[in-house]
Amino acid sequence: MSTPTFSVRQQLEAVKANNEKVLQQLYTANYGNVERYVLQNSGSVDEAKDIFQEAFIAAWRNIQLDKFVPAGENSLNGYLFQIAKHKWMDHLRSTTVKKTTTLDENLDDAMTFEEVSDNDVQRIKSIREQFKNLGDNCRELLVRFYYKKQALKDIATALKWTEATAKNNKYRCMEKLRTLVVK
Amino acid sequence: MNNAINITEEELEFIDRYLHQQLSETEQKIFDERLRTDPLWQQKVTEIRLLSTGIQENVLLEQLDQFHSHLTTVENKTKIIKINPFKRLSVAASILFFVGILSWMLFFRKSGDEKLYASYYQPDPGLPTVMGVSENYEFEKAMVDYKTGDYSKAMDAWKALLKTHPDNDTLNYFIGSAHLANDNSKDALVFFDKTLLVKNSVFRQEALWYKALALLKEGKKEDAIIALKAADHPDKEILLRKLEE
Numbered sequence: 001m002s003t004p005t006f007s008v009r010q011q012l013e014a015v016k017a018n019n020e021k022v023l024q025q026l027y028t029a030n031y032g033n034v035e036r037y038v039l040q041n042s043g044s045v046d047e048a049k050d051i052f053q054e055a056f057i058a059a060w061r062n063i064q065l066d067k068f069v070p071a072g073e074n075s076l077n078g079y080l081f082q083i084a085k086h087k088w089m090d091h092l093r094s095t096t097v098k099k100t101t102t103l104d105e106n107l108d109d110a111m112t113f114e115e116v117s118d119n120d121v122q123r124i125k126s127i128r129e130q131f132k133n134l135g136d137n138c139r140e141l142l143v144r145f146y147y148k149k150q151a152l153k154d155i156a157t158a159l160k161w162t163e164a165t166a167k168n169n170k171y172r173c174m175e176k177l178r179t180l181v182v183k
Numbered sequence: 184m185n186n187a188i189n190i191t192e193e194e195l196e197f198i199d200r201y202l203h204q205q206l207s208e209t210e211q212k213i214f215d216e217r218l219r220t221d222p223l224w225q226q227k228v229t230e231i232r233l234l235s236t237g238i239q240e241n242v243l244l245e246q247l248d249q250f251h252s253h254l255t256t257v258e259n260k261t262k263i264i265k266i267n268p269f270k271r272l273s274v275a276a277s278i279l280f281f282v283g284i285l286s287w288m289l290f291f292r293k294s295g296d297e298k299l300y301a302s303y304y305q306p307d308p309g310l311p312t313v314m315g316v317s318e319n320y321e322f323e324k325a326m327v328d329y330k331t332g333d334y335s336k337a338m339d340a341w342k343a344l345l346k347t348h349p350d351n352d353t354l355n356y357f358i359g360s361a362h363l364a365n366d367n368s369k370d371a372l373v374f375f376d377k378t379l380l381v382k383n384s385v386f387r388q389e390a391l392w393y394k395a396l397a398l399l400k401e402g403k404k405e406d407a408i409i410a411l412k413a414a415d416h417p418d419k420e421i422l423l424r425k426l427e428e
Contacts, residue, residue, distance in 0.1 A: 018239065020246065024308050027250040053247045057240060064236055120233060127237025128244075146235045147242045149203065170199075171192040177234060 008070045015063050015076075018147055027056060030077055034084040041088065051091065055084035061124070065116055123181070130180035138173035145170060190227050198231045249330060253308075296407075300400040303422055306364040307389060309357070326357070334361040352381035356390055359397075368397040392416040399426075 014022035031052055038048035059080045062068045068079060116124075131139065141159070144150045150158075156166040190198075200206055201214050217224045309330045325340035338361040345354050359374030375394040378386050391414035398407035408426055411419060 018243070021308055023243075023246065024250050024253070027247065028254060031251075031254060049251060053244075053251075056247060057243065060243060061236060061240065064239070065232065120229075123233050124237045124240060127234055128241050131238055131241050142238050143242055145199075147239045167196065168192065171195055174195060174231075174234060177238075178230075 008072070008076055011076050012063055012068075012070065015060060017149060023060075026076070026080065030080050030084075033081055037081075037085060038088055042092065043088065047091075051088050052084055055080060055087050058083050058087075061116055067116060126181050127177065130177060133180055134173065134177060137169070138176060141166070141169055142173055142177070188223070188226055188230060190230065194227060195231065198228055199235075201228070202232060202235060253330065294402060296399050296402055296404055299422065299425060300396055303418055304363070304396050304400075307357075307360040307393065309360075322354075329357065329361060329364075332364075334364045337361050338365075350377070350381065352378045352384040352386055355381075356384075356386040359390070360393065363393055363397055368400040371397045372401070388415045392419070395422075 011022060011026070015026070031049075034052040034055070035045065035048040038051060039045070043051070059068070059076075068076075070076060070079075072078075131142070134142070137159075141155060144155045144158070145152070152166045152170070153163050155161075156163045159166065161169070197210075197214070200210075206214055218228060309326050321340060321344060325337040325344075328334075328340070329337035338358055341354050341358050341361070345351065345358065348354055355374045355377040359371045359378060362368075362371035362374060372394060375390045375397065378384055378390040379394070381387075384390070391410050395407045395410035395414055398404075398410060404426060408423065411423055411426070
């Protein structure tokens with residue numbers, strides 16, 4: 001079975017739009033390489049999954065926030081793999097495991113990443129946590145609008161509201177989320 | 184988060200439209216200029232951007248586990264069973280024999296169109312499920328079955344929903360997809376055609392692509408080309424070239 005191929009530009013647009021097919025393809029195409037790398041460097045399958053998912057979120061976030069500039073047609077896969085490798089290196093260098101592991105040092109240490117600041121990452125994590133404390137209606141509205149990119153008009157139809165109500169509810173839900181995050 | 188910054192409803196709308204790339208050229212210029220010169224505006228944009236990112240990451244995290252469980256399902260299906268070493272040789276010989284027979288049946292006996300179908304078909308991965316958030320619990324529950332490969336179970340649930348929503352394009356499209364994933368291209372075509380009856384359906388392009396593949400599987404090459412020409416899929420051109428060779 002062949003896998004549909006996308007140009008890197010199409011891939012980035014699709015990732016920004018949260019196109020599930022492209023996200024899944026990106027996940028499927030890259031997980032194996034990362035798992036192999038982690039297993040070859042003192043890790044377990046569970047650790048490989050965790051590190052890969054962390055890398056996936058970091059790559060997705062950097063794309064959303066325009067921190068990733070593609071350098072070639074296969075650069076997104078390479079980017080994801082490099083982030084995972086760096087994350088695994090950081091993990092191995094942490095004090096708890098440093099003494100017992102050997103590390104494949106053939107890494108592209110010169111590769112640098114323009115990542116989101118630690119402060120912003122912490123804020124995003126806090127938003128993620130507090131989002132769970134919103135009511136069902138707010139969560140559904142915000143997921144439809146920000147993740148699924150649905151138009152307010154369509155959201156209003158689906159939730160049996162007027163468009164003006166949907167717009168006002170979105171504002172109120174965002175304010176509620178901001179209040180929860182600051183607590 | 185700096186909640187001391189006051190963001191009005193109008194400002195949120197403006198920033199959201201910027202983030203969704205919906206500003207007109209003039210609005211974009213005004214927005215960019217403000218972003219360049221007004222530090223408070225920069226803070227407001229950053230705040231909404233981070234909120235949007237956090238909201239999206241929540242859903243994405245759920246999805247990653249689904250992607251992973253799909254990998255695990257595939258791995259489990261192909262897991263090698265440990266066997267007694269004394270039986271290995273005969274088992275290996277039997278496996279080789281059956282693999283040979285299967286390859287012959289699946290490959291050499293297939294028509295060129297069917298081979299093309301097999302090369303280009305992969306099941307629609309389904310929609311993100313946001314269980315607990317959605318109003319449509321039954322639909323999403325069936326979507327989880329679909330994503331774990333239980334196409335028949337998903338189809339049964341969706342067909343039950345179809346009784347009260349016969350023209351719903353989402354239901355028709357995914358019932359069609361489930362039929363096709365179950366190797367039933369004939370029934371799949373019925374549901375893809377019903378999807379295509381809905382004007383401006385968000386599934387229109389997908390339905391056209393899978394309709395073309397289903398027609399190809401049915402050996403209706405000319406009809407497949409017509410459907411394919413109307414579709415918009417990354418593999419469209421290459422498949423068209425192969426079909427018209």
